[in-house]
Amino acid sequence: MLPPILQDLRIPVVGSPMFIVSGPELVIAQCKAGIVGSFPALNAREKDGEPPLLDAWLTRISEELDRHNQANPDRPAAPFAVNQIVHRSNARLERDIEICHRHKVPIWITSLGARPEVNAAAHDCGGIALHDIINNVFARKAIDKGADGLIAVAAGAGGHAGPQSPFALIQEIREWFDGPLLLSGSIATGRAVLAARAMGADLAYIGSPFIATDEANAQPDYKQMICDSGAMDIVTSSLFTGVSGNYLAPSIRNAGLDPDNLDQADASAMNFGQGSSKAKAWSQIWGAGQGIGAIHDIVPAADLVDRLAREYAEAKSEMARL
Structure with missing residues (x-):
């Protein structure tokens, strides 16, 4: 059974946190539209000597969603989430945990390592x-260390995608875990959201389609490339961060590299000490998942959620008639 905070969403969708792309504007729009919006804490980067930008972002998000709820009591906003990169090279982790705890962030998403102290901080503030995770072994470790739920990142997901089929990954996890389970990987339509639920996931975890929205903090060329590309344009490589991820081949070519002949890197290349792993490479190489063939236009985030909700309802009606 889902925890109460995830039960009253307009549709069972969480907008996944995307490096650089996800900021307050996108999170607020997603939440107002009725799905969970999220962002990586490391996206909030202030200059030396300035107060923590994460503090300001959380204040803005909370205040704007509170105003929305007061004005729309019959259509309240969905909760928001903050993603913490718990890799050992993230020098900001302790500070960001304290800020999120103080703001009582309702949903904490952790990546690149399971840390009991982060889970404890989330629970201590009511979150x-x-x-x-990308496989069943990591899933068990995460729950053993105090996570409440899992996000199964399957083949075809944008960014740091796993290699396993969603069918295999969800199947193995559901053999032993009946708690909150989200699925990530090529989900870009309402029909795909319903398919994720049919497989055994509680919610769909959607990122790449939101790159092509007005509120996304992405370059115009990046948004247009999402609209112009499909699954054949996605390349998997570990070169850019040290962990296998999915990227747009045209962006790799624009950076002067051959997407068909990329070197490999290992996990030792990962370094989040400056806010991201190989930030300069990320500014030129754009991530995306294989589901982008369903994205053809740059639209407001609310319009994208409307489409997903309409398609989800239509798919449910169609399945009921079978």
Whole structure:
């Protein structure tokens, strides 16, 4: 059974946190539209000597959603989430945990390592902790270390995607875990959201389609490339961060590299000490998942959620008639 905070969403969708792309504007729009909006804490980067930008972002998000709820009591906003990169090279982790705890962030998403102290901080302020994993072994470790739920990042997902089929990954996890389970990987339509639920996931975890929205903090060329590309344009490589991820081949070519002949890197290349792993590479190489063939236009985030909700309802009606 889902925890109460995840039960009253307009549709069973969480907008996944995307490096650089996810900021307050996108999170607020997603939440107002009725799905969970999220962002990586490391996206909030202030200059040396300035107060923590994460503090300001959380204040803005909470205040704007509170105003929305007061004005729309019959259509309240969905809760928001903050993603913590718990990799050992993230020098900001302790500070960001304290800020999120003080703001009583309702949903904590952890990545690149399961840390009991982060889960404990989430619970101490009344929140829940969801951990993203790419296989069943990591899933068990995350729950053993206190995570409340899992995000199964399957083949075809944008960014740091796993290699396993969603059918296999969800099947193995559901053999032993009946708690909150989210699925990530090529989900870009309402029909795909319903398919994720049919497989055994509670919610769909959607990122790449939201890159092509007005509120996304992405370059115009990046948004247009999402609209112009499909699954054949996605390349998997570990070169850019040290962990296998999915990227747009045209952006790799624009950076002067051959997407068909990329070197490999290992996990030792990961370094989040400056806010991201190989930030300069990320500014030129754009991530995306294989589901982007369903994205054809740059639209407001609310319009994208409307489409997903309409397609989800239509798919449910169609399945009921079978």
